[in-house]
Amino acid sequence: MTVAQDVMPAAVWTATDTIEFRDVPVPAIPKDWALVRVEYTGVCGTDFSILHGTHPRAKAPLIMGHEITGIVETAGATGPAAGTRVTVEPLISCGTCVPCRNGNSHVCQNLKLFGIDQPGSLAQFVALPVSSLIPVSADVPATEVGLAEPLAVAVHAVSRSGLTPGESVMIFGAGPIGILTALVAQNAGAGRILISEPSEERRLVAEELGFETVRAGADPVETIRSTTGDAGADVVFDSAAHPAVAAVLAKAVRIRGTVVLVGVYKKPVEVDLQALAFAENTVVGVRVYTRADVEKAVDLLESGVLQLGRLPVEVFDLARTTEAFDKAMSASGILKVLISPSSEEVRS
Numbered sequence: 235m236t237v238a239q240d241v242m243p244a245a246v247w248t249a250t251d252t253i254e255f256r257d258v259p260v261p262a263i264p265k266d267w268a269l270v271r272v273e274y275t276g277v278c279g280t281d282f283s284i285l286h287g288t289h290p291r292a293k294a295p296l297i298m299g300h301e302i303t304g305i306v307e308t309a310g311a312t313g314p315a316a317g318t319r320v321t322v323e324p325l326i327s328c329g330t331c332v333p334c335r336n337g338n339s340h341v342c343q344n345l346k347l348f349g350i351d352q353p354g355s356l357a358q359f360v361a362l363p364v365s366s367l368i369p370v371s372a373d374v375p376a377t378e379v380g381l382a383e384p385l386a387v388a389v390h391a392v393s394r395s396g397l398t399p400g401e402s403v404m405i406f407g408a409g410p411i412g413i414l415t416a417l418v419a420q421n422a423g424a425g426r427i428l429i430s431e432p433s434e435e436r437r438l439v440a441e442e443l444g445f446e447t448v449r450a451g452a453d454p455v456e457t458i459r460s461t462t463g464d465a466g467a468d469v470v471f472d473s474a475a476h477p478a479v480a481a482v483l484a485k486a487v488r489i490r491g492t493v494v495l496v497g498v499y500k501k502p503v504e505v506d507l508q509a510l511a512f513a514e515n516t517v518v519g520v521r522v523y524t525r526a527d528v529e530k531a532v533d534l535l536e537s538g539v540l541q542l543g544r545l546p547v548e549v550f551d552l553a554r555t556t557e558a559f560d561k562a563m564s565a566s567g568i569l570k571v572l573i574s575p576s577s578e579e580v581r582s
């Protein structure tokens with residue numbers, strides 16, 4: 235199948251805080267690449283920093299979008315056939331640095347991503363290497379497939395945590411990553427899970443999903459300590475990346491417990507390293523996900539075990555990308571904003 239059109243609609247980031255909806259050429263398809271017809275693009279904090287001009291690598295003009303769900307339009311010589319629904323592992327690794335050679339290409343010293351360093355999916359089509367495409371069963375609702383990339387982050391975070399069944403978990407931040415981490419930890423057999431989130435709307439989302447939360451106005455550290463016999467949580471996930479959270483991580487985790495840094499701190503912050511050292515805590519970093527994490531995320535989607543259809547998601551048409559970003563940045567009760575180039579067609 236080849237595309238019978240030369241141009242396609244795209245949302246192009248052209249300058250700080252400016253996205254233009256306009257026609258651009260349909261991308262060429264290099265050897266061993268495929269053309270994917272985009273169904274949904276999720277937006278996240280990385281996209282917000284690009285929009286605001288604070289991302290260290292992104293350069294305008296750029297088609298953002300690294301949380302990609304679509305249907306293969308023009309298949310490569312290998313890889314998924316035309317018509318297959320896919321999610322995308324959007325990482326671009328150099329293949330030659332020490333982490334790459336040691337099998338850790340997701341922490342490549344020169345790591346780049348589609349949607350940041352190369353054109354992404356805020357368009358009708360995106361060209362991608364066939365090796366980045368992971369087929370997903372057509373039985374999974376496409377909006378749930380739209381959560382595959384952040385779900386892979388959560389899978390990676392829980393995997394890095396070393397969580398064992400029955401262990402208590404505290405999660406700072408009830409954004410998409412915090413909530414997905416809670417669901418993955420629960421599925422992995424976590425004992426008590428407590429979520430701390432200052433936005434009341436987001437806290438209520440966590441409550442509606444059945445999670446225990448730190449009640450409005452209460453102190454998160456006092457809450458976790460009072461529910462763990464003053465011990466602290468076995469595993470603390472920081473998906474908030476806020477200085478106020480960094481300041482209390484050492485008080486929220488138990489002696490010899492684990493702190494997992496999931497959120498992206500934009501600046502150095504104060505952390506009580508003495509407390510972490512004296513408690514013999516383990517502090518674990520997290521960056522994106524491995525191929526195996528993305529495949530695990532797809533398995534979770536296909537099994538339906540996390541019941542992701544419960545998550546409040548809102549879909550915006552590609553022409554309304556600026557509005558979609560405003561909604562996504564508002565920390566509202568909508569957990570995930572998805573942008574669709576075909577929602578007009580779907581509606582009509």
Ligand SMILES: [Zn+2]
Binds near residue numbers: 277278280301383
């Ligand atoms: Zn993202």
Ligand SMILES: [Zn+2]
Binds near residue numbers: 331
């Ligand atoms: Zn590398």
